[in-house]
Amino acid sequence: MIRLLRMGLLRVLLGLGVLAVLLGGTGYWLYHEGLQRPLALPSAEFHYTLRPGVTLRQTAADLAAQGVMNYPVALTWLVWARWQQRAHQIRAGEYAIAPGTTPRQLLELFISGKTVQYSGAGRPSQTAPHPGRSERCATHGPSGTAHPAPGRPVFPRHLSI
Numbered sequence: 001m002i003r004l005l006r007m008g009l010l011r012v013l014l015g016l017g018v019l020a021v022l023l024g025g026t027g028y029w030l031y032h033e034g035l036q037r038p039l040a041l042p043s044a045e046f047h048y049t050l051r052p053g054v055t056l057r058q059t060a061a062d063l064a065a066q067g068v069m070n071y072p073v074a075l076t077w078l079v080w081a082r083w084q085q086r087a088h089q090i091r092a093g094e095y096a097i098a099p100g101t102t103p104r105q106l107l108e109l110f111i112s113g114k115t116v117q118y119s120g121a122g123r124p125s126q127t128a129p130h131p132g133r134s135e136r137c138a139t140h141g142p143s144g145t146a147h148p149a150p151g152r153p154v155f156p157r158h159l160s161i
Contacts, residue, residue: 034073035080038100049094056087077103
């Protein structure tokens with residue numbers, strides 16, 4: 001009888017060990033492949049506007065909706081930014097996102113505040129940190145797409161962080 005209990009316990013522990021290895025491997029793959037691979041920008045000169053008042057969660061959902069990153073990458077990006085305690089540091093403004101930019105670099109760009117500056121002719125000239133912009137930011141696509149109301153979850157409730 002005791003031998004049967006030991007065999008059953010051994011199987012359960014072995015199963016849990018295999019599950020832990022699989023989950024750890026999946027997490028590492030999502031981190032490495034999701035955050036290190038360049039974004040799928042819709043155009044070579046892609047501008048993205050962050051408006052004051054909306055969270056990084058809404059930014060990630062909007063970028064996923066626009067096809068810049070897929071949903072698992074957007075969720076991984078959000079979790080990574082929160083784990084690094086940097087999600088609240090993004091700054092409002094219009095950003096020029098260069099081809100080859102990775103999700104990690106995108107977060108750094110949004111934190112840096114290096115927004116597009118327009119010359120007198122109304123054309124983008126250079127990027128420079130926007131002074132005094134430390135409030136939480138919002139997203140708004142370049143084409144004026146609508147966004148959910150602030151505070152409304154954009155990821156499914158069971159996956160919200």
